[in-house]
Amino acid sequence: MKFTPDVLLSAPRRSAGVPNAAGSLILYTESTYSFQTHKKSIELRVLEVDTGDSHELAKNDEISDLNWLDDDQFACLQAEKDGTTSLYVASISNCLQKSEVGSSHYVAGAIEAAAGSLKLAKLDAEGYEYAVIVSAPACPDGTLYTPDKAARKTQSSGQLYTNLMVRHWDHYVGTSRNSLWYGKLSKSKSEGGKYKLSLLTNALKGTALECTIQPFGGTEHFDISQNGIIFVAKDPELNPALNTKCNVYLLQLQDWLQKEASAPRQIIVPGFEGACTSPVFNSAGDKVAFLMMAKNGYEADRNVMFIASVSGGRSELEAQTVLQDHKGDLVQEGYHGLWDRSPQAISFSADGEFLLATAEELGHGRLFDIRLHPSAPLGREIRQLTDRGYVSSAIPLRDGRVFVSGSSLVDNSWYAIVDARSATSPSPDALTTWSHSNSTEGSKFGLRKKQVSSIWTPASNPAVNKEVHSIVVKPSSFDPKSSRTYPVAYLIHGGPQGSWGDSWSTRWNPAVYAEQGYIVIAPNPTGSTGYGQEFCDSIRDNWGGDPYQDIVNLFDWVGKNMPEADNERAVALGASYGGYMMNWIQGHDLGRKFKALVCHDGIFSFAGGMLATDELYFPFHDLGGTPWYDPGFKQTVQAKSTFDSSTLSDWRRWDPSEHLANWSTPQLVIHSSKDYRLAISEGLAAFNVLQARGIESQFLCFPDENHFVLKPENSLAWHKTVLNWINKHVGLPTYTDEGPESEEFWGGVRSEKDEVAEMPTQGKPET
Template identity: 35%
Template sequence: MWFPAGFPITVLGLASQVPLEPHPITPQAAMPSAYTPDFAFKEGTNIFTPKDLVELVRPGTGLANPAGDLALVQVSKYSLSDKKNTKSIYIASVESSIQPFEIPLTDSGEAFWLDSRTVGHAVAEGEDKDKVTTLYAISVKYETEYSLVPEAPVLVGKFPTSTAANFKYATKAGVLVFSDYVYSDGDLAAVKKHDEAWENKGDTAYVFDDTYERHWDTWVGPKRSSLFSVTLSKSPDKTWVFGSEFVNLLKGTGHTCPVEPFGGTDDFDVSETHIVYTVKDPALPPAWHTKQNVYLIDIHGAGRPVELTSGKHGATRSPVLSKQGDKAAWLQLDKDGAEADRAQVVIYDLTKHVKYTLTKHWDRSPDALQFSEDGKAIYFTAGDIARIKIFVLPIPPTPSESTADPDLATAYREPIELTSTGAASGAQVLPNGRLLFTHSSLTAPNNMYVIRGLEQLDLLAPESREPGVAKLQVEQLTRFAEDALKGKSLAAGEDFWFEGAEGHKVHGWIVKPPGFKKGEEKKWPILMLIHGGPQGAWEDQWSTRWNPNIFASQGYFTIAMNPTGSTSFGQNFTNAISEHWGGRPFEDMQKGFKYILDSYPEVDPDKAVAAGASWGGYAINWIQGHPEYGFGFKALVCHDGVFSATYNGFSTDELFFCSATRSRESSAQFNEEWGGRPWDERAKQNLAKYDAANFADKWSTPMLIIHGSKDYRLPETEGISAFHVLQQRGVPSRLVIFPDENHWVLNHMNRYVDASPCNAAVLMKGGHCSLKWNYEVFRWFDKYLNTE
């Protein structure tokens, strides 16, 4: 059913974005890089400004204690005036009305539960070569039934390095499991000696005989991540006793866990006896394979790991163990080399040694698994219609033999929806029919919630399949940003649907600016945001980077479509962009844009702009070369976008994504994004059609380009190349380079604060440092829209 190639037609009766006369092929004068007070953000008590966004509290994901009556969350808050990020641990009561209390931290570190009344806090301390990770215990007790108080931190012990992380504690076993980086000898105690030798080797060269040579934002050195265990228990006098032997659980296996660059505690799980973990297949080149295997190993490191996966498959993630220790589960993709393939829940019966797939026929991709307390059900989150919801499935009786497609009754095939709005994460099963989760939306950052009454839910009853049927109670435990956002006129976002390519229904969000009124004469400028991935989505979720309400609050009627290739609308829709990057998604966007203009006369089509990052940046470059689409954009913003897909197929770190290369061990051809390596015939044909660089001769719209020099997914030459095209064609353009940023702009001062002159004298005169990333973007739009 999917899809023919792209189409060179104009579906909108709008003015073309290319002028009738060609641009003179002369370079434009360089724009000043210093601070110029030629633009100011819209501000007001009801306006959510970029400054508000950077200074807003940023809660992490909630974590409940073993008893399920307290939950902690780590929180950060940045101050523009102090140029400082403060960190805290907040602890909330799950079962009382006690207000969450704050434990301020001098250093960030990592917090986790040691027992139901003790928080472990691991933090790197010391200077340079003497720096190590120190573990503290913070006891929490009820002072009265209305208040909780923490005691002073108590030193528990020290790790040999400063890079220990991802802690999980097996309380009954008295074993702390964590990850750390070691050299080829696997000896944690020898890391500092090897570090010193590496630093003093006399040259700065990295030498490689295989990929990865660099990954995400880091040149790959001689160290690899491994899992360790160390004993940790309470003595009779209630003091914590920290062991001295750090057991490398993966030594001699060739396994690296967590999986770089984003792996963490979700890459392994701990029971009282074992650890289950996922790693890249050690026999395959990691840069052009996604295949990961799942292993089980004794928590003390006795014996060798036992592989639970088998046969051909792709990536795995979120391995978990049941509380009873009789089952393991994980998420598994079918295809090696396809990171956006549909994830399926796999159950492994550890007593019968039988493995089976649970969600073979459910057209969504589960994430973040959790067994129920009794091990008879499994909970997970999954994207569904631009929301991230919590679902539950009962676990069927184990089949007689392993199978990828067991014959299951309907009750075991159709998950029950427990939440329906926003974005849920960190679902954690609690005793007595409860579940803790973290939730955000387009109008609020993370807060902790609890669901009650799960014991009343009959998972096998047909009526439980209907959303909202179960009489569950949902209670909000924290309200971190409520006061700061009060009166800020944030828009909750409105769904809109339209007919896209091949007659398929396509979804989008409308985020209206403050003061918008239906039928008013005032015309609003329109901004089209394009998401990355390309297998991604604009969801009902908070973002500290591309936040739709920031754009709306600056006066833009903001639309964010989920065209072909987007996730959470079924796997066929997601897959349909592969080998069609410049095709169906742009038919969708044209039709969606026309739908908005036809439906909202308040929008001014002569004041239209667009912005995108990553694949969204590719989309901006592609639109530049296709004025026949008729969007009529007056200005564009491309953040870390693909200029030449051909070049990117050679240069990107994860070759499986853009190159879809052929394995050295197999003749099987991956046919995902481009249908092969850049020199393979099928890929060459696709690149001839859909490489944005091939259409640079048509570029004409003023464009701002932003790129990070440490972006190894899309190297900075992609942005520089696009800038050179525009400059040589005489098209107004500006290049903003962040030398210390990766594919994302994360540093507060880079992301938000102008790096140009801004000192005490400026502040004393009533001025302020401009918010850099946002300043550049909104200044660029304002310059070419001439908005008031």
């Protein structure tokens, strides 16, 4: 099989697995899109760990938020077509026996709104009662924002705003906000012993707090125990468009049926004013842990782990750092160097002795545990539990093992069980005792691990990091003994505080380009995450400085050291910040060395585009302030003399539109109308300049997409356009003979019966 965009987009997409406490059964959903029927199908499945057998439990239901009640029964949410949500309860054994229609699952309750992020906590040893919490929209008066209320229309479509933010991600902000709703799931002594959901109460009514935090918030923003809720929310005193500051709140509940919640109490973290996430309880419910950043306005600051005791009705709640030195300056035997990493998510181990943390490191998403016992060195000990691939979730099992979900550049989904109970181990890989791959480690796609490698090239600023890491993906047919050369595709990531990692993507998948016949090089230049916080922070006031020079150094190194890579036939592609870099490269010397460029949702002009963005704190931080105040040239910025721009403000120094006279390389521009992170005017302006200057160019627009292209048919058209464009300029065969003037290029004619639904994405979102 040749790995193509069609294969990528039609391959089954498996969700993160949800194991029962014993680790014997794993629930997951699997969605598949057919380009023949133009429809998506969804299956709820269970995987038996001992045998590796997978069984279908339900089909074509919008099921989410799987929660085990015991080792056999589970609860989940189902989105109904009328905009409401049902809470289902089912038994695995009954599902597999299918002894009686309807006996395996039933509706335990209905929520008259679009609800998600279900979490449960057992209230008694026998499992007769569970505390329940979901996230659902609330009206300004605190009542549930139901489909009827959402459908109400006035004669005028106008909306008047008096504060930021006006729009967020892909929608104009309305009057509803996300809220947490609590209740109880109880087993009835009649009705066959079925569970029934109580009425739900708005936990945040009258508080001006919103949880989950938009636009991507989910269960990582709150947790539940027998006695209450721990959650994070943006500071209600500050405008969310100008600030990232979040607070951590504890809401204690004596009765999960009480109609009014007490006021949530804030957990105080002195000196920390930034964003926070991943609040979690230990199993006893007397301790909480969470991640918090120090700097307000900087969404890529280092996440620091905190822990707090919440037992005994304390009047004041104050957290302490998990590591004695929050910079991570802690060395242990077996771990080399300083642990200067930024955890993405944390949880307590089953016994409460460890914190489990996922963090980016050197192009991987790894799992670590941090021992909390006082006998550990300095009271803390960090241990790496996984090595390869990219961990997306980690769930502790009751016996001390950890169930892990992840992916790699060649495998779209793998599950593993890591046995972290051993005091010592020769390597992290030795801790994995069981694994299961959705694609047989990529072989179902014709991909192989040996296609992926790494290179390290000179950094622009060796005082921070001496070398820059890049991931290299070669064609599966690559023969190192052959003298054949391949064109090079340089992929520049978004963020800019992001990275390319050993993880699967359905939007930017390096293997798609490699299987067209490219050597793909994906650099992690200055500003990338997973290489130390100083390296990440160094991009501030420096967007077109060190990162650009890192890419120049990489390009030169490849030309001198990789004879199989034909730099004379090179192209560059990027989205978001990567799109900005395409426009920046256009105006500088490196742009003349590429045969073609592809700019997806990139920045054309700071003054225009960045002032129209939804989260203004981002440019105000990254560009060193506001454009109406010029703090002068900063000596800390490693500005290259070739730019000769020390008299310009930061907003002009790195602005691509300051260098339009140099634009001459063929460029494909892609932008979507519902992208409110970077308005479509940025793409139109770039295309207009290219056309007016007589430069070969194309403009691809999706009126129904946001900063990401998510719909399968749109994504396929995106890939067709991109591959046809770059292949043409490097002399590779055209990807598809369908011309853009044909209906087939765009997926054919859409009928009224077609249900083209969005598919879920994997991996972290780009900024």
